[in-house]
Amino acid sequence: MPANLPPEYKAAEKKFKAASTVAEKIAALEDLISTVPKHKGTDHLRADLRRRLSQLNKEALDQRKRKGGGRDSLYNVSREGAAQMALVGFANAGKSSILASLTKATPVIADYPLSTLLPLPGMMPYEDIQFQLVDLPPIANETTDGWVSGIIRIADGVLVILDLAEDAVVQLELILDQLGKWNISTQAEKTAEFRGVTKRALVVANKKDLPGAEENFERLKEGFGTVFPMVAVSCLRKEGLEDLKQEIFRLSGVIRVYSKPPGKPPDLSMPFTVPAGCTVTELAEKIHKEFVTQMKFARIWGSAKFEGMKVERNYVLKDRDIVEINA
Numbered sequence: 001m002p003a004n005l006p007p008e009y010k011a012a013e014k015k016f017k018a019a020s021t022v023a024e025k026i027a028a029l030e031d032l033i034s035t036v037p038k039h040k041g042t043d044h045l046r047a048d049l050r051r052r053l054s055q056l057n058k059e060a061l062d063q064r065k066r067k068g069g070g071r072d073s074l075y076n077v078s079r080e081g082a083a084q085m086a087l088v089g090f091a092n093a094g095k096s097s098i099l100a101s102l103t104k105a106t107p108v109i110a111d112y113p114l115s116t117l118l119p120l121p122g123m124m125p126y127e128d129i130q131f132q133l134v135d136l137p138p139i140a141n142e143t144t145d146g147w148v149s150g151i152i153r154i155a156d157g158v159l160v161i162l163d164l165a166e167d168a169v170v171q172l173e174l175i176l177d178q179l180g181k182w183n184i185s186t187q188a189e190k191t192a193e194f195r196g197v198t199k200r201a202l203v204v205a206n207k208k209d210l211p212g213a214e215e216n217f218e219r220l221k222e223g224f225g226t227v228f229p230m231v232a233v234s235c236l237r238k239e240g241l242e243d244l245k246q247e248i249f250r251l252s253g254v255i256r257v258y259s260k261p262p263g264k265p266p267d268l269s270m271p272f273t274v275p276a277g278c279t280v281t282e283l284a285e286k287i288h289k290e291f292v293t294q295m296k297f298a299r300i301w302g303s304a305k306f307e308g309m310k311v312e313r314n315y316v317l318k319d320r321d322i323v324e325i326n327a
Contacts, residue, residue, distance in 0.1 A: 005042075008035040026056050026118060031106075077119050077151060081130040082273040083252035086152045088179075089161030090171060091138040094206035096120075097235035098161060099135045102245065107135055119151055126245050129256060129273055133159070139178050149182040157200040157251045158186070164205050164213035164232070168220040172203065186228070202251045203230035204244060209237050255319040257283055260301070266322045274317070281313045284325055294327040 012035050016028035033049050036042050077084070087095040096107035103122025120135040134155065136148050152158060160175055162168045179185065183196030203224065205217050217232045224230070231247050233240035255278065256271035274283060280298045284291035299308045303318035317323065 004037070006035060006037065022056060022059050026053065029053050029056060077121050077132075077134050079132065079154075080121070081123055081132040082254050083156040084132045084134060084154075085157045085159050085248060085251070086155035087133060087135050087159050087161055088139060088152065088175060090140070090163070090175070093138075093161045093163040093171070094235055095135050095138075095161045098159075098204065098206065098233070098244075099133055101235045101238065101241055103133055105133075105135070119147075124245065124248070126249050128268075128271060131248055131252065139175055149184065152179070152182070152184055152199070153197050155199065156253075157202065157248075159248070160201055160203045160228075162203060162205045162220070164207045164216045165210050166216075168205055168216050169223050172220065172224060200251050200253065201228055202247055203228045205230060205232040207234060207236075208232040208239060209234040255317065255321075257317050258320070258322045259287065260299075260322050260324040262324055262326055266301070266324075276319075278317050279313065280311060280315045280317065280323065280325075283317060283323060287325070291325055291327065296326050298326065299324040 009032070012028065012032040016025065016032050019025040019028045029049065029052060033046065033053065036046050036049065038046070087099060089095050099105050099107050099120065099122050102124040105120055105122030107120050118137075122133050122135070123130045124133050134151060136151060139148075158179075160172065162171045176186070185196055185198045186201040187198055203220070205213075205220060207213055208217065213232070221230065229247055229251065231240055231243050233244050235241075253276050254273045255276050257274055257278070258266050258268050258271050260266035272283065272286060274286060280300075281292060281295075284295050284298075295313070297310050298313075298315070300311050300315065300317075300321055300323060301307045302321035304311060304321075308324075
């Protein structure tokens with residue numbers, strides 16, 4: 001074993017040896033790999049750890065098959081926040097870097113393929129709400145196709161991560177083709193004949209700091225700029241991340257609405273997140289089902305013609321509206 005390993009390695013190794021379940025071992029081994037410095041003296045160690053990680057992943061897949069192919073807790077991601085977004089892309093496109101830059105999640109970020117073997121969620125704060133981002137193994141990894149496509153199918157939207165160091169147009173075309181094989185389409189591509197699942201999609205072009213990235217992004221916009229919303233970012237330089245957050249909010253299709261008890265100030269600490277196009281009646285049902293039958297009228301601050309205006313039950317709410325329901 002190399003003598004110049006950092007103290008974090010020994011702590012991670014101890015955690016790995018103490019792990020009992022396959023899932024715990026996989027998570028601990030990913031942490032262990034992340035502590036190994038990259039130089040010639042650690043090449044053999046890193047290769048050995050990757051082989052062990054690959055074997056554990058196979059064991060996890062075998063366990064899943066023995067359970068009849070159902071999705072067990074190892075591959076299940078509980079939905080949290082205002083919306084769930086799946087990160088889709090090829091190996092080394094920077095999905096894990098984007099997750100780490102936008103959330104407090106700590107994925108393994110490495111220059112070798114398949115550093116992400118399990119779904120890894122993280123919560124991204126945006127102003128006064130949060131979105132759940134889920135990092136997934138690379139597209140076209142046959143050993144993970146089944147559960148990866150399953151997570152994408154239930155997500156609210158898809159972030160297509162592209163590497164601007166490579167041909168972004170080709171990457172996007174290949175990803176769309178793979179999604180099509182899974183009967184997953186995007187709103188931009190949807191046709192009358194399509195009978196699968198349709199998802200909102202945002203193209204995230206990563207590594208804008210590299211030479212040639214700007215020209216690559218321009219070609220991407222020429223080919224798909226009118227089809228998909230897209231944003232260029234650099235996780236290394238922390239550029240474009242605020243724009244990315246805003247685009248994720250737009251992609252989600254949700255708005256924030258604040259409640260106001262009659263005669264009292266509004267509660268601005270925790271907004272309701274509802275689909276764009278939500279009416280006063282739909283909001284009342286979300287707050288409490290009895291409100292729907294008991295509601296006499298509602299007042300709106302924000303999008304109404306004047307503050308506190310009385311509105312009908314079918315009034316369509318806008319982002320940041322304050323609603324007072326009178327029973």
